[in-house]
Amino acid sequence: MARRSTESTIRELPPALSAALAQYTRHLRSERNLSSATVAGYTADVAALLEHLSRLCAQTDPTVAELDLAALRSWLARLRSTGAARTSLARRAAAARSFTAWSVRAGLAEHDPGTRLSSPRATRSLPPILQPEQAEAMLDPSANAAPEDQSPEATALRERDQAVLEVLYGTMIRVSELTGLNLTDIDRRRRVLRVLGKGAKERTVPYGVPADRALAQWLDHGRLVLAGVGSGSAVFLGVRGGRMDPRAVRTLTHARTAQVPGAPDIGPHGLRHSGATHLLDGGADLRAVQEMLGHASLATTQIYTHISSDRLAAVYRQAHPRA
Known part of the structure; x- marks a missing residue:
């Protein structure tokens, strides 16, 4: 049976629970300044939890104060029992703990049952990545050629797509960060981007010569063709001239990797992971990669990237006195 949408779940919540969820969502958005995707994920998880609570309670309009450890565990x-993965259970438990802690601070509950809620340890699997030669093949401009359509609009879209892929792989920024770029965020003289990441944290990310060439072609030619009244200062534009949608970036990435023989089917996240892995395999410092990726914790970078056993062995032979 298909899962119901978050909107329909929220509409059917009892009034007190619906009001609490709306207040919590505003807290996530305005006080914690989380990204829209993170807010949507937390809201969906807490909505499902409150729906479960409403089913457990006999009273017609339960409140957040009714949420106890037994209700959390039964959820x-x-x-x-429905087959949720360990990672999903861990994420939802984290969302529940965040909500119950906020409920106490907001005065909606006296006790925080989330402090005693344990959850399965999440096991994070590494996404598939491109090999360096596969990345080269995907970024080959000839793979983006379409001689049958040489109209200005089609040419502009090809130039945009090439710049999008070069920037994604060359900077390893998130797809939301890429589509959020403005013209003033690009310093072509120094070849760096100013990126607004998770939690509205700003960082500076360098990019290489191939990305610079692709950006120059797009900004100096293709963008001028697609730009319109609604373009504003967005770097990457859609067909109608507005800011490019992340879904279009995902479609593009999947389509281009599908053209590379033997390459895994990856999206922007896989391209980000590929670039980080290639950096590490090339000898980059882990903390430098952490800074480029915008990770708050080095532990996240260690999980997110992996180093080939050959390079580890080479480093050991070079550095250890008893190698």
């Missing part, structure tokens, strides 16, 4: 147990 996770129900999810586990």
